[in-house]
Structures are given as structure tokens and as C-alpha cells.
Amino acid sequence: MADPAEIRRLDELSAEMRRLLLRLCGHYSGAIHIGGDMSMVELLISLYHHGMNVDPDDFANPERDRFILSKGHGAVGMYIAMALRGYFDMDEIMATYGQLDSAYGMHPCKIQLPGVESSTGSLGHGLPIAVGLAFAARQRRESHRVFCLLGDGETCEGSVWESANTAGSYGLGNLVAVIDRNKQMMSSLEGVAMNLEPYPDKWRAFRWRVVEVDGHDVGAICDVLDALPPVDHDDPNAQPIAIVAHTVKGKGISFMERNVGWHAGSLTDEQMHEALAEVDARLAERLAATGGGIGGGS
Amino acid sequence: MSAIGTMVSARGVVGQTLHELAAEHPHVWGLTSDVGDPIKAFAQAFPDRYVDVGIAEQNVVGIAAGLALEGMMPFVAGMAPFISMRSLEQNRTDVCYQDLPVRFVGWGGGLTTGGGSTHNAMEDVALMRTLVNMAVVSCSDPNMVGAVMRRSMAYEHPLYIRLGKGKSDPCIYEPETMTGEIGAGLVARDGGDATIMAHGELVAEALAAAEQLAADGIDARVVDMYSIKPLDTELLLRCVDETGYLVVTEDHLAFGGLASAIADVLVDEGVRPKGFRRLGVPQLYTGFGSAPEQWVKYGYGRDGVAAAVRELLA
Structure with missing residues (x-):
């Protein structure tokens, strides 16, 4: 089990990431993919601040864990999670996001923003790229992992299953797909949307080991990440791992949760202040519930 | 080799x-x-x-x-x-x-x-x-x-x-002829009356066309534009300057491939050949049969190329 102080730290970071997303969504002139950003907050925080072996001061270290954001429209979430870790300047992100000549755009660009492993944005592209990174690591007998965060919606793309097929067939045990299973695509309408169930079984059928987790419980996510088997290139039974994280689109803000209208959008000042207050209230509740408020942490 | x-x-x-x-x-x-x-x-x-x-x-x-x-x-x-x-x-x-x-x-x-x-x-x-x-x-x-x-x-x-x-x-070249340089073209046969440019399997067809033309007293140059991008524009402009007439043939749609790349350069450079013809697949989906049979059917194999050169020079 993850240490309560660590859980508290990650919960506080998650709340801070939500506040930053909301502030950007409030002042940026265009739309932010706020629904899908909110659904992966705890996943990104748990990966970049706990589970992955990365060092922002030595971001190209060959031994680092690799991270591919296949749901590239969640770029701003990744920028903020990485900036909180020390990769980027938060003020620069907040001041320049989406503007002419900014390195921080709607979809991440490796060329313009070193530290990002691969440019992404067109859906269904990230997992094949991650499979390539995993093959390279295996051939060089390196022991780092390759993490790939996918939206469940993009797993309608055939290319995802082509690469799932390859990873399963070749037993890429150094590959971890994390699926933000928020069950809502941009146009998911009640009763007439794609039904992806039996979702975990689909991954199992492609010879992946599946772990399901509450994608908003940082303690549970850390337990899964901490329990990943060590990379063993000689294990003939190695399997890629799919972490199916059950999440809520728009998580944390009542008027956004499960509301496809907030797939992308902007906030008025009033909405932003209402949402920021809710983040603080929910964090206080969470800390009280997990005992994080009684001084066990710092 | x-x-x-x-x-x-x-x-x-x-x-x-x-x-x-x-x-x-x-x-x-x-x-x-x-x-x-x-x-x-x-x-x-x-x-x-x-x-x-x-x-x-x-x-x-x-x-x-x-x-x-x-x-x-x-x-x-x-x-x-x-x-x-x-x-x-x-x-x-x-x-x-x-x-x-x-x-x-x-x-x-x-x-x-x-x-x-x-x-x-x-x-x-x-x-x-x-x-x-x-x-x-x-x-x-x-x-x-x-x-x-x-x-x-x-x-x-x-x-x-x-x-x-x-x-x-x-094989159409002595091995040492081929440098494999990206961005270069290769003169497969020299000649001064017209230039035939081609790539891939159509280079051999262009050489056969040049043989036919030689029998008629026409001295055709054949250029293998194997590097379609980047294109050897210097070689292209030199050939137009030296031979005047230009026929492009390719096993590809006649529009969008090598001929289009060449036409772009000529327009941008303000160079007008004395005559220009492009040969290739017209705007249709072809049927079955061997490639050489279809090159004949659509007029861009050796006979079609030789005919295009004769027409231009007539």
C-alpha cells in the first residue's frame, strides 16, 4: 500500500493540476479539452510524480521510463503535470498556450518541445509508436518501461488493435498501456453511442495482462504501478500490461462530470471561480477521508 | 553486381x-x-x-x-x-x-x-x-x-x-554508374535532339524507344530521374537547354508524379521547352493484364514514347 503521506502529496498535486487547468480554461481565448484533461489528472500525476522513473533535469537519460500521450488532445494536461514535476515553466504555459510560436499547443510536438517523447494528436497513433519504443528497449536489453496513455474513445481506431496484436504476440513485457476509460467520446449520446464492452476482455483476447483500477484514486493507481513486475526480457511468458482506469469525464467539477458538452470548452469567470471552489472543497473532503489531514504527511 | x-x-x-x-x-x-x-x-x-x-x-x-x-x-x-x-x-x-x-x-x-x-x-x-x-x-x-x-x-x-x-x-547500368545519390539524375543515354525522362521500369522502355528513334535518325537523350524528390533541377534545365524537346513517361498517373514535378520547375524557372509531352496512366482505374501490355494500351511504353518524340519533332 502506498504511504499515506505520498497519497496526500499526490492528492494535493492533483488538486493543483485541476486548478491550473481551470485557470487556463478560464483565460485562454479558445477551447480547452477540459473533460478529458480532468479524467486523466490522477493518472498523469501518479505516473509523472510517482510511478515513472524520470528526471526533468536529465530528461533524455537513456534509462528513463518513456511516456507517450496517445490521446494527444490532452496535451495541456501533460504539460501541466510535467511542469509540476519541473520539466517546463508553468508561467510560460499559462501565458503562451495555443498562441503563435508557442511550444505549448493543442497537441504535443516533440520537435518544438523537447522532453515530450513523441508528437501525437491524431488518435490511434500512440500505441504503435510505443510498441516501437518497447522493441528498441528489448533489443538493447534496457530495463526501462514504456507507458502509453490512451483515451478509451480512440481505441475505436483499428491501428490501436493492430499494435495491441503485435505487442501481445511478441510478449512486450516492458510495455504498459494506461487507458483513460471515461466511457464518453465527443459525440457519445445516451443510448446511441458505441458500446466498447466487454472492454478489459478485448485486451485480454490480444494476450495482454489487464489490471482494472479506479482512475481517480491515486493510492490505488500507485499500488498498481508499484506492483508492476520487473522488466525481464528473458521471460517467455512476459505480457504487455493494460491498466484499464475507470474514470469520469470532467472529474471533479459537478457541472462538467459526464457532460459531453465539456469535451472541450471555455469557462466564464463565474464558472471558473465556482469550479475552483469545488476543487478546494473536494480536496479537503478527500484529505479528511484518507486521514491525510491529521498531520501524517509533512 | x-x-x-x-x-x-x-x-x-x-x-x-x-x-x-x-x-x-x-x-x-x-x-x-x-x-x-x-x-x-x-x-x-x-x-x-x-x-x-x-x-x-x-x-x-x-x-x-x-x-x-x-x-x-x-x-x-x-x-x-x-x-x-x-x-x-x-x-x-x-x-x-x-x-x-x-x-x-x-x-x-x-x-x-x-x-x-x-x-x-x-x-x-x-x-x-x-x-x-x-x-x-x-x-x-x-x-x-x-x-x-x-x-x-x-x-x-x-x-x-x-x-x-x-x-x-x-540490369541497365554497369554497377559503378549507380551512386545512389539522393537528389541526382542519371543520363542513361546521351543525345541531342530531344530528352526522354523516366523513372523505374520505364527507363528501360525509354532506352528502347531511343533505339527505335535512332533508326529514324533521331538522336534522343534518355535521363533516369530516379530521384523524383529532391529533383535534379540543374540536370533538367540543362537537358531542356541542350535538346529543346522533353517527353516524360512514367508508370504512374500522368499527373501528380515526375511529370508534374518537372512542370513545376519549368514554370517556376520561366523555362519553356520547344515541346513537352507527359505520358502515363490517364484519369481512370485500369484493368488486368501484365504491366508491359498496359503500357502499350495506355500509350506510355516504348512505342508510345517514340511516337511522342516523333510528333514533337515533326
Whole structure:
């Protein structure tokens, strides 16, 4: 089990990431993919601040864990999670996001923003790229992992299953797909949307080991990440791992949760202040519930 | 290496060259979407640098991009229509956008598979050359692919290498003629009355056309514009200047391929040949039959080329 102080730290970071997303969504002139950003907050925080072996001061270290954001429209979430870790300047992100000549755009660009492993944005592209990174690591007998965060919606793309097929067939045990299973695509309408169930079984059928987790419980996510088997290139039974994280689109803000209208959008000042207050209230509740408020942490 | 006229399998040259390059360079990989037979010897010698993903072109290109991000140099062996069209977005967004040194080796260029329009690659040059950072090379001599592959070890950008059927083709050059330089053209036959430009299997047709013309007293130059992008514009402008007339033939749509690339240069440079003709597949989906039969049917094989030159000079 993850240490309560660590859980508290990650919960506080998650709340801070939500506040930053909301502030950007409030002042940026265009739309932010706020629904899908909110659904992966705890996943990104748990990966970049706990589970992955990365060092922002030595971001190209060959031994680092690799991270591919296949749901590239969640770029701003990744920028903020990485900036909180020390990769980027938060003020620069907040001041320049989406503007002419900014390195921080709607979809991440490796060329313009070193530290990002691969440019992404067109859906269904990230997992094949991650499979390539995993093959390279295996051939060089390196022991780092390759993490790939996918939206469940993009797993309608055939290319995802082509690469799932390859990873399963070749037993890429150094590959971890994390699926933000928020069950809502941009146009998911009640009763007439794609039904992806039996979702975990689909991954199992492609010879992946599946772990399901509450994608908003940082303690549970850390337990899964901490329990990943060590990379063993000689294990003939190695399997890629799919972490199916059950999440809520728009998580944390009542008027956004499960509301496809907030797939992308902007906030008025009033909405932003209402949402920021809710983040603080929910964090206080969470800390009280997990005992994080009684001084066990710092 | 083989002397002029010898029949050689270009696919075999791909396999042999890949094997040699992999032995020399630890970052060379071979990937395929279920057409791995020609690179079997490489696969057996270097199984940890070989991936066959089955019939899944989008996937194989994405994986190649991932490998290249890690400093590898992947050669992707595929069929020209599918490696150019099925995976086009991966070619563009995963490989070209990130300017990665992935080599797309596609055989079955033009109408050479005889499989009908599902298997024709008559748009591949147009599609691939429009991608930023992608170079496009079309091999006329089976050994040329080996020269280009070797040369590409020092080339750090995406590269499409187009082959014809690639099973058994006549060598048209002495081996040392082929430098494999990307961005160069090759004068396959000198002449002063008109220039015929071609790429791939149509270079041999152009040479045959030049023979026919020689019998009529017309001295035609044949230029192998194997590097379609970047194009050897200096050679192009020199040929127009020296011979005046220009006929372009290619096993591809007549619009969008080499002829279009040439026409762009001529317009931009304000150069007007005394006469210009482009030959290739018209705007239709062709039927079945061997490639040489179809080259005759659509008028861009040797007879069609010779006729076009005669018409221009008349």
C-alpha cells in the first residue's frame, strides 16, 4: 500500500493540476479539452510524480521510463503535470498556450518541445509508436518501461488493435498501456453511442495482462504501478500490461462530470471561480477521508 | 553486381543489402507487413531486429517511427500501394512530421503487379512526394536499390524507395554508374535532339524507344530521374537547354508524379521547352493484364514514347 503521506502529496498535486487547468480554461481565448484533461489528472500525476522513473533535469537519460500521450488532445494536461514535476515553466504555459510560436499547443510536438517523447494528436497513433519504443528497449536489453496513455474513445481506431496484436504476440513485457476509460467520446449520446464492452476482455483476447483500477484514486493507481513486475526480457511468458482506469469525464467539477458538452470548452469567470471552489472543497473532503489531514504527511 | 542485360531480382537485392547493412550497423532494423520473404536471410541472422506485424501497414509504420525515435534506422518492406496509401497518415504524422529516418521500400510500383486497380500503385509518387521531409526515389535497375539503401545510411530523413515488380529485371547500368545519390539524375543515354525522362521500369522502355528513334535518325537523350524528390533541377534545365524537346513517361498517373514535378520547375524557372509531352496512366482505374501490355494500351511504353518524340519533332 502506498504511504499515506505520498497519497496526500499526490492528492494535493492533483488538486493543483485541476486548478491550473481551470485557470487556463478560464483565460485562454479558445477551447480547452477540459473533460478529458480532468479524467486523466490522477493518472498523469501518479505516473509523472510517482510511478515513472524520470528526471526533468536529465530528461533524455537513456534509462528513463518513456511516456507517450496517445490521446494527444490532452496535451495541456501533460504539460501541466510535467511542469509540476519541473520539466517546463508553468508561467510560460499559462501565458503562451495555443498562441503563435508557442511550444505549448493543442497537441504535443516533440520537435518544438523537447522532453515530450513523441508528437501525437491524431488518435490511434500512440500505441504503435510505443510498441516501437518497447522493441528498441528489448533489443538493447534496457530495463526501462514504456507507458502509453490512451483515451478509451480512440481505441475505436483499428491501428490501436493492430499494435495491441503485435505487442501481445511478441510478449512486450516492458510495455504498459494506461487507458483513460471515461466511457464518453465527443459525440457519445445516451443510448446511441458505441458500446466498447466487454472492454478489459478485448485486451485480454490480444494476450495482454489487464489490471482494472479506479482512475481517480491515486493510492490505488500507485499500488498498481508499484506492483508492476520487473522488466525481464528473458521471460517467455512476459505480457504487455493494460491498466484499464475507470474514470469520469470532467472529474471533479459537478457541472462538467459526464457532460459531453465539456469535451472541450471555455469557462466564464463565474464558472471558473465556482469550479475552483469545488476543487478546494473536494480536496479537503478527500484529505479528511484518507486521514491525510491529521498531520501524517509533512 | 551484374553486367548490363543480366536478370536480377530487385527484392533479392533489398534482402542482401539489408543483411549486409545490418551486419555493419547495429541500428539497422527490418520491418514488414507480411511480405518478409525477400528479407528472410536478414531475419534469420538478426531476429531481434526483425519485426513482421502481419498485414497491418499503419501499425508497421507507427512501430518504425517509435524505433527511429530511439535512434534506430528501420527499413519497412511493403507493397507500394499499401505502404503509400493505407499508412499514409502514419507516413506523414508519425514519420515525416518528426523527420525520422524511416525507409519505406515498396515493390509493385505502377501497374507491375498485374493485380488490377486494388493493387496498382499509380498514386504513390504523388502522395509520397507531397509529404514534407520525404524523399522519393524510383529504381530503374535492380541493383540501384542496393546503391540507394547503402547511400541512405548517411541520410537522416524519411525516404521512399519505389521498385517495380522487382522479381526479375534486366540490369541497365554497369554497377559503378549507380551512386545512389539522393537528389541526382542519371543520363542513361546521351543525345541531342530531344530528352526522354523516366523513372523505374520505364527507363528501360525509354532506352528502347531511343533505339527505335535512332533508326529514324533521331538522336534522343534518355535521363533516369530516379530521384523524383529532391529533383535534379540543374540536370533538367540543362537537358531542356541542350535538346529543346522533353517527353516524360512514367508508370504512374500522368499527373501528380515526375511529370508534374518537372512542370513545376519549368514554370517556376520561366523555362519553356520547344515541346513537352507527359505520358502515363490517364484519369481512370485500369484493368488486368501484365504491366508491359498496359503500357502499350495506355500509350506510355516504348512505342508510345517514340511516337511522342516523333510528333514533337515533326
